[in-house]
Each structure stands twice: as structure tokens, then as C-alpha cells.
Amino acid sequence: MAGSNPRSTNAQVKHLLEKIQVYEEQLSSQSAGARGSSLPSPVAPDETSGRQPAQQVSSTTGNKERPNQRQDELLYPDSDPAISPATDLTSGPAFESQVRSLLDRSHSSDYNFHESTSSFQYQTDRLPQWTSVKELVDNVAGVSFPSLEESQHLLDQFLFYLGVSQHFFDPRSFSDDLMLLFQSPVTRQRQINSPWFTEYLLVMAMAKLMDVKHPTSHTPGADLFAEALKRLPPMHHMGGEGVVAVEILTLIATYLQWCDRKHDAYLYIGLALRLAIALGCNLREIDQRCLPSQSAHRLRLWWTVYMLDRRLSSGLGLAAGADERQLQTELPRNAMGFQSPIALAINVRIARVTDDIMSSLYGNKSITQLKLVQKIQQILQELHDTGRSFPKSLMLDFNRPLKLVTRTDLRLIQHKAIILCTRPILLQRARFEAQSQQQPQSPNPAPSMLLRLCDTCEEAATRSLAILESLRQQQTIPRYGFFDLDATFSAAFVLVMVGFLNKSQSQPPPALDQASKVLQFLSHSGNLAAERRIQDIAQSYSHVWPNHIFNANTPSSDAGSHDKPRTLETSLAPRQDVLTSSDSPPYMAVASSTRGDHQDEIRLLEPWSNMDVPDAMFDMQGDWDLDLSGDAEGIYSSFHNPTLPLTGVDYIDWLEIEKVFNGP
Incomplete structure (x- = not known):
């Protein structure tokens, strides 16, 4: 095939076959009562379904056909030295499970090794599991409905954070319904009996996650959310409710996502997506056959649902809810009375790229080396072009308060996509x-192009943390913000890995102190997911800088004030105080006073202050038109190496690296 490299391909195949042979020999030697020359199954039993391994054969049956053999299941002689094609799974969770089974079994007899490595032990029960919503809504005390004044304040909070780059409902009609709720007892009862009241409860619950003033042992808004679930129409009534049902399902998914219930959020956004398609929300405005304001709302709602579905499925490494090839919907246009669609369009564009990364780079076993590097170049070019397409109204300027969080959100998701593509x-x-280090040998130096990709990943992580720290200082970061937490963990993970590779980096980079402060800021409000992420990063941090601590349990105001192992120094803000709930300043505290003392960090942000300045992160010959094909083998093996199966899911990939750090 034109463009292929037979030598590198043969080397890769040879490497994989050698690995498989080693695993098979280890498994055979560890099996009690081995069955002659038969091979052990590389597939672990599926405990959830009761399915047994394909090669499990009774000792008395010999080579006879098994009684429960399916007609379409091929038999392979026990002497065949290859893994059965029946177990040749596509790259993804199933393939990952197969490889992990081989790796885990290969160490099953060395019990002492597992006992002596460290306090961290890689276990499958540490993988992200489906955390039930039951824990969130059970034992909730009586619901307390907001007053009119509080409702208006919470609505403002919701629109401030989620009303520009996303569209959940028409703010004009929602405000009208809100006034009717408090106008008179008659109108109030009518509103309470309508589906809109369920939507109202969800909006108020979401806003309470954004408007946390005091730490609490309960998730903010959980009482309103539980009440909304009680009022949720049964599934067979959803279609009859119309577009409001799509709005309700989307709000449920968003609340669950912010509460770190990603699997349930994935379920609800999938329902919202299918219902939106069934109701025709994905059609062009001209084909929707309704009033212009209604079609503008429906199309904006559709793209929000689409974007959230792509983002949630990518975050879990699961399939998206709709085939991209079947969607020919136009992006929304300017409409009277609605926000500009530019931010939403950029959000959708980046979500599409993220989905492309997960499906093409991580989940595509059949892709060739050349096609993979071409895809990476295409994706990075797309992200570069997206960054350059930001209008001036969405450019970041850290000399002024970040009055529009949409600016930072869009940059954060852009950087997260860059990290996902290069990590x-x-x-x-x-x-x-x-x-x-574990088996002393001199590693081969990495090719220059791989180093450039690593530098791009590091730059995206550093910029992300600079943005997040500025938001923390200005108190414009929601304390239960799911994506802010996700971006912080992802960026900190990258910088710890960079520190591990950079032997000259004896001190942790200042950006990791920013990550510590952001995570503490989120966890001090009762965000349990943030507390878990602090512990995870601290675990990796200890491998690289054992003589330093990752401020896991010490407020920033105490950092450096006691005679303890040296902690990180601040980089973007000279203040050492963490803004707690008891002394929180008003929104929009000015952070420009930090600029003079920290030019190095601010320099990374200067390209965003002027749209005429190229983005330094991609300033490689002025554009991302570099040819990566020369290092195709190294890039390909990074995405498809069975000894380190990566999925693109932050937490799962973090667990894989922790397993390496604690390996023999």
C-alpha cells in the first residue's frame, strides 16, 4: 500500500507477537494442572453476564466439540500458538479489559511484589463505576422553594455561567413564567401543575451549584433536584410534552454531570438527544414549520444537546448517541432576542473535534500509522483554526476582570482537546x-517531533491552569463546576508527567501550585469529587517530587508558614490566601495588580489579548503544517501499545500510569 512502511509494520507485529508469547508462557507456567499444550484464555470471565472463557474445556472432553458450542463460534486447536481471532477485539473498553486481564494474570503468582511496591494498588474496583443517583436524592429533607427575589438571582447565575455558549431554554419565556409563578395563587397553582415547574426546579438546583456561599454536607440544590425527579413525566408521556421535555432531560443531565454522576448524565443526555431528533429539533429552521422564535430556540437547544452528548460520551469513552453522517443540520444564525450563536457554534465545533479524537485516535484499531499521524495533524490544525476564529468579544484579556466566563470556558475546552490529542x-x-529506572538501561532519546508534541501538551496544560487560577482569584469559578474540575485534574496530571521526564526540573512548576489552589477552592465548599482529585494528583506528585508536598490538606494561607517539606510557590497571584466562604469578596475582583510581578506566566496569555498575534502554542513555522510521518511508528505505538492501553478517559489513563510507577 502506498505510503506504508513495511519494515516498521513488521517490527510492530513482531513486537506484539513476542509480548503475546511471553504472556502465554507465564500463564501456562502458573496454571495448576495444566492441560498439556493447550493455551489459557486471554479473556477474563464476564462476572456480570456469567459468560465463561471461550477456551475453557472440560478435562474429559479432549478435542471434542463442546456441548454448549455456538454454531457460529470457530474452534481452534489447542496447539495453535496464536490468540483466537474470536477474541481480537476493537480498541476500547473491551480490548482494554482483555489486555489488562493478561497483564494482571502475568503477575498473579508474585503476591509479595504486590505487597511491597507501595500503598497504591491497581485494582479494577478503582475504575470509574456507575455512581447511583439514589445516594444524591435519598434522605433529602423537605424541599424549600426559592422566593421571587432568590429565583431571579439564581436565574441570573444560571445564565451568567451557562447562557451564552449553551442554550437550555428561551430566557424570555422562562422569565414570564417565573413572574406568573409568583403573581397570584391561581397562576401559581397553574404553573406548579405544568411541566414548566419541573424545569424551574432544575434551573434553580443548577444555579445553587453555582452560587455556593457556605460549605455544606449536602450537595447544593439536591432537594430541588429530587423534587423535580418526582415530578418527571413517565417515559411514555415525554413525547407528548414536546420540546420542554428535551429541556428537562438536558437539565437533569447537566446537574448530574456537575455532581460527578457522569454515567447517569450520559443516560439522560442520550434520551434528550433521541427525543430532540424525534421532535425534529435537528432540522433546518426553514423545515421546522413553526414561528421564527420557536425554530431559533429549537435549533439552539438541539446543538446544546448534541454538544453535551459528544462531551459526555468522550469523557467516558462511550459511544455517542447519534451518527454524525446522518446529521446535516445547519448551525444557528443570528435571531432577534437571542444571544449571538458564535460561542455556541465554537463550542459545538470543539465538541466535534473531541469526539473525532476519541473515535479516530483512541478507538480505531484498524487505522494505519500514516492515517493516524495525518489525523493528528488534521485535528491540531482544526483546533488551531478554531482558536484563531474567536471574535474579539471572546478574546481573553487578563488586564481586566473576566466578565464573561464564556471566554474562559471555550479556551479551556480547546486546551483540553489539545491535551487529549497529544497526551x-x-x-x-x-x-x-x-x-x-526499574530495569536500569539507557532509554533511547525521543525524536524531535515527539518532543514538540509533548511541548504542545505541556503548553496547553500550563495555560489551562493559568486561566483557572485567575478565575479562582476573581471568584468566577463555580465551586461545583464539572468542567473546571475536569480541566484542572487533566492539566495537573500532564504537568506531573512532564516533571517526571524533565530531570532538570528539581522543583515542581509554579503551575501545579495553581492546580492545588483551584482544587482546594472547590473542595472547601464540599465538592467531594475535588477532594478525590487532590488525593489522586498528590499520589502521582509523590513519585516525582518525594521531598515536596502537594498542599493536599493545607490551606494556601498556611503554605510556607510552617517548617514543613517545601511546598510550591504561587505563580500568577502573590497573595497566599484562599478565598473561603466566610470572607468571599464580591464577583469581579480585579486581578490586574499581579501582572507586573509575574510577566513569565502572563506572557503565555498575551496572544489571547490581541487577535492579530498568533497563538504561540501552535507557532511552529506559523502553522500546524508540519509533517509527522517521519515519526509515525512512535506516534502510532503511543496510541496502540498493549502494555499501556490508553482510552482517553482521564481517570483510567491516570490509573494506567500509576500501575507503571508501581510496577516491577
Whole structure:
């Protein structure tokens, strides 16, 4: 095939076959009562379905056909030295499970090794599981409905954070219905009996997650959310409710996402997506056959549902709810009385790229080396073009308060996509380095193009944390903000890996102090997911800088004030105080006073202050038109290496690296 490299392909195949042979020999030697020359199954039993391994054969049956053999299941002789094609799974969770089964079994007899490595133990029960909503809504005390004044304040909060780059409802009609709720007893009862009241409860619950003033042992808004679930129409009534049912399901998914219930959020956004398609919300405005304001709302709602579905499915490494090839919907246009659609369009564009990364780079086993590097170039170019397309109204200027969080949100999701596209190269380098330390040998120097991709990943992580720290200082970061937490963990994970590879970096980078402060700020309000992320990053941090601590339990105001192991120094803000709930300043505290003392960090943000300045992160010959094909083999193996199966899901990939750090 034109463009292929037979030598590198043969080397890769040879490497994989050698690995498989090693695993098979180890498994055979560890099996009690081995069955002659038969091979052990590389597939672990599926405990949830009761399915047994394909090669499990009774000792008395010999080579006879098994009684429960399916007609379409091929038999392979026990002497065949290859893994059955029946188990040749596509890259993804199933393939990952198969490889992990082989790796875990290969160490099953070395019990002492697992006992002596460290306090961290890689276990499948540490993988992200479906956390039930039952814990969130059970034992909720009586619901307390907001007053008119509080309702208006919470609505403002909701629109401030989620009303520009996303569209959940028509704010004009929602405000009218809100006034009717408090106008008179008659109108109030009518509103309470309508589906709109369920939507109202969900909007108020979401806003309470954004408007946390005091730490609480209960998730903010959980009482309103529980009441909304009680009022949720049964599934067979959803279609009859119309577009409001799509709005309700989307709000439920968003609340669950912010409460770290990602699997349930994935379920509800999938329902919202299918209902929106069934109701024709994905059709062009001209084909929707309704009033212009209604079609503008429906189309904006559709793209919000689409974007959230792509983002949730990518975050979990699961399939999206609709086939992109069947969607020919136009992006929304300017409409009287609605927000500009530019921010929403950019959000959708980046969500599409993120979905492309997950499906093409992580989940595509059949892609060739050349096609994969071409895809990476295409994706990075798309992200570069997206960044350059930001209008002046959405450019960041850290000399002024960030009055519109949409600006930062869009940059954060852009940087997260860059990290997702380039992080496997960084993680594979970390694996090589860790193994060379465990089995002393001189690692081969990484090619220059791989180093450039790693630098791009590091730059995206550093910029993300600079943005998040500025938001923390200005108190414009929601304390239960799901994506802010996700972006902080992802960026901190990258910088710890960079520190592990950079032997000259004896001190942790200042950006990790920003990550610590942001995570503390979120966790001090009762955000349990943030507390878990602090512990996870601290675990990785201890591998790289054992003589330093990752301020996991110490407020920033105390950092450096006691004679303890040296902690990180601040980089963007000279103040050492964490803005707690008891002394929180009003929104929009000015952060420009930090600029003079910290030019190095601010320099990274200067390209965003002027749209005429190229983005330094992609300033490689002025554009991302570099040819990566020369390092195709190294790039390909970073995404498709069975000894380090990466999924693109932050937490799962973090667990894989922790396993490497604690390996033999």
C-alpha cells in the first residue's frame, strides 16, 4: 500500500507477537494442572453476564466439540500458538479489559511484589463505576422553594455561567413564567401543575451549584433536584410534552454531570438527544414549520444537546448517541432576542473535534500509522483554526476582570482537546522512563517531533491552569463546576508527567501550585469529587517530587508558614490566601495588580489579548503544517501499545500510569 512502511509494520507485529508469547508462557507456567499444550484464555470471565472463557474445556472432553458450542463460534486447536481471532477485539473498553486481564494474570503468582511496591494498588474496583443517583436524592429533607427575589438571582447565575455558549431554554419565556409563578395563587397553582415547574426546579438546583456561599454536607440544590425527579413525566408521556421535555432531560443531565454522576448524565443526555431528533429539533429552521422564535430556540437547544452528548460520551469513552453522517443540520444564525450563536457554534465545533479524537485516535484499531499521524495533524490544525476564529468579544484579556466566563470556558475546552490529542505521546515516554529506572538501561532519546508534541501538551496544560487560577482569584469559578474540575485534574496530571521526564526540573512548576489552589477552592465548599482529585494528583506528585508536598490538606494561607517539606510557590497571584466562604469578596475582583510581578506566566496569555498575534502554542513555522510521518511508528505505538492501553478517559489513563510507577 502506498505510503506504508513495511519494515516498521513488521517490527510492530513482531513486537506484539513476542509480548503475546511471553504472556502465554507465564500463564501456562502458573496454571495448576495444566492441560498439556493447550493455551489459557486471554479473556477474563464476564462476572456480570456469567459468560465463561471461550477456551475453557472440560478435562474429559479432549478435542471434542463442546456441548454448549455456538454454531457460529470457530474452534481452534489447542496447539495453535496464536490468540483466537474470536477474541481480537476493537480498541476500547473491551480490548482494554482483555489486555489488562493478561497483564494482571502475568503477575498473579508474585503476591509479595504486590505487597511491597507501595500503598497504591491497581485494582479494577478503582475504575470509574456507575455512581447511583439514589445516594444524591435519598434522605433529602423537605424541599424549600426559592422566593421571587432568590429565583431571579439564581436565574441570573444560571445564565451568567451557562447562557451564552449553551442554550437550555428561551430566557424570555422562562422569565414570564417565573413572574406568573409568583403573581397570584391561581397562576401559581397553574404553573406548579405544568411541566414548566419541573424545569424551574432544575434551573434553580443548577444555579445553587453555582452560587455556593457556605460549605455544606449536602450537595447544593439536591432537594430541588429530587423534587423535580418526582415530578418527571413517565417515559411514555415525554413525547407528548414536546420540546420542554428535551429541556428537562438536558437539565437533569447537566446537574448530574456537575455532581460527578457522569454515567447517569450520559443516560439522560442520550434520551434528550433521541427525543430532540424525534421532535425534529435537528432540522433546518426553514423545515421546522413553526414561528421564527420557536425554530431559533429549537435549533439552539438541539446543538446544546448534541454538544453535551459528544462531551459526555468522550469523557467516558462511550459511544455517542447519534451518527454524525446522518446529521446535516445547519448551525444557528443570528435571531432577534437571542444571544449571538458564535460561542455556541465554537463550542459545538470543539465538541466535534473531541469526539473525532476519541473515535479516530483512541478507538480505531484498524487505522494505519500514516492515517493516524495525518489525523493528528488534521485535528491540531482544526483546533488551531478554531482558536484563531474567536471574535474579539471572546478574546481573553487578563488586564481586566473576566466578565464573561464564556471566554474562559471555550479556551479551556480547546486546551483540553489539545491535551487529549497529544497526551498519549507524553504518557508513553513516561512509561519508557519508568521502566528504564526499574530495569536500569539507557532509554533511547525521543525524536524531535515527539518532543514538540509533548511541548504542545505541556503548553496547553500550563495555560489551562493559568486561566483557572485567575478565575479562582476573581471568584468566577463555580465551586461545583464539572468542567473546571475536569480541566484542572487533566492539566495537573500532564504537568506531573512532564516533571517526571524533565530531570532538570528539581522543583515542581509554579503551575501545579495553581492546580492545588483551584482544587482546594472547590473542595472547601464540599465538592467531594475535588477532594478525590487532590488525593489522586498528590499520589502521582509523590513519585516525582518525594521531598515536596502537594498542599493536599493545607490551606494556601498556611503554605510556607510552617517548617514543613517545601511546598510550591504561587505563580500568577502573590497573595497566599484562599478565598473561603466566610470572607468571599464580591464577583469581579480585579486581578490586574499581579501582572507586573509575574510577566513569565502572563506572557503565555498575551496572544489571547490581541487577535492579530498568533497563538504561540501552535507557532511552529506559523502553522500546524508540519509533517509527522517521519515519526509515525512512535506516534502510532503511543496510541496502540498493549502494555499501556490508553482510552482517553482521564481517570483510567491516570490509573494506567500509576500501575507503571508501581510496577516491577
